[in-house]
Amino acid sequence: MPETYVCPYCGGEVERDYRVQYVIRSCGECGEHGRFVHEEVAAALDELDPEGEDLPDGWGDLPLDERLLRAVREGLIDRAATDLD
Numbered sequence: 001m002p003e004t005y006v007c008p009y010c011g012g013e014v015e016r017d018y019r020v021q022y023v024i025r026s027c028g029e030c031g032e033h034g035r036f037v038h039e040e041v042a043a044a045l046d047e048l049d050p051e052g053e054d055l056p057d058g059w060g061d062l063p064l065d066e067r068l069l070r071a072v073r074e075g076l077i078d079r080a081a082t083d084l085d
Contacts, residue, residue: 006036019084021037021041
């Protein structure tokens, strides 16, 4: 079954037949190159509450892949949320 990955810049989606946290590619919609984040991981990042979490300044302006890296590095997201079984 295909898995959906989200462009970190424009939110465009691509499907792939494998399940990983992210894939690195260029976007066919916006032309940017980056880590397309699996839709489940992207949803977990979207669930972080800016009011309840100690999110870095400008969090909402960061590309999705940078938010993922910072959330993992700074312990803002539970590892289980990024683990794809």
